[in-house]
Amino acid sequence: MIQKRRELRIVTFVSGILLVNFPLISVFNKPVLVFGIPLLFCYIFFLWAFIIFMTYRLSKKQL
Template sequence: MKKRHQQKLVILSIGLILFLNIPIIFIFNSDASVLGIPVLYAYVFFVWLVSVIITYTVINRYA
């Protein structure tokens, strides 16, 4: 894997640290729900899903 692709994955990791930080998570901690799922769980699942998709495309495209 080239160095610039490794850098993309490092940037993704830093982004995940920021998006899954406790103060950001507390923003979504409410009693509301999205499609019957609490907003907090929907946010964490969405961030996780986006990170998996980005990781897959970076590794698959540039491997």
């Protein structure tokens, strides 16, 4: 159980690194507005919220 949680932490960490860096980030780095909000802004803040949520889940005693 502890091992699994450890692995999940590292997976989240590594995917975070990949998702916010070039080249992957350039997929969303376009001058497009989604409901008036820039695509990149949406992407970064959604990703951010997602990482916070994952960390929150991982911080729970029960997984």
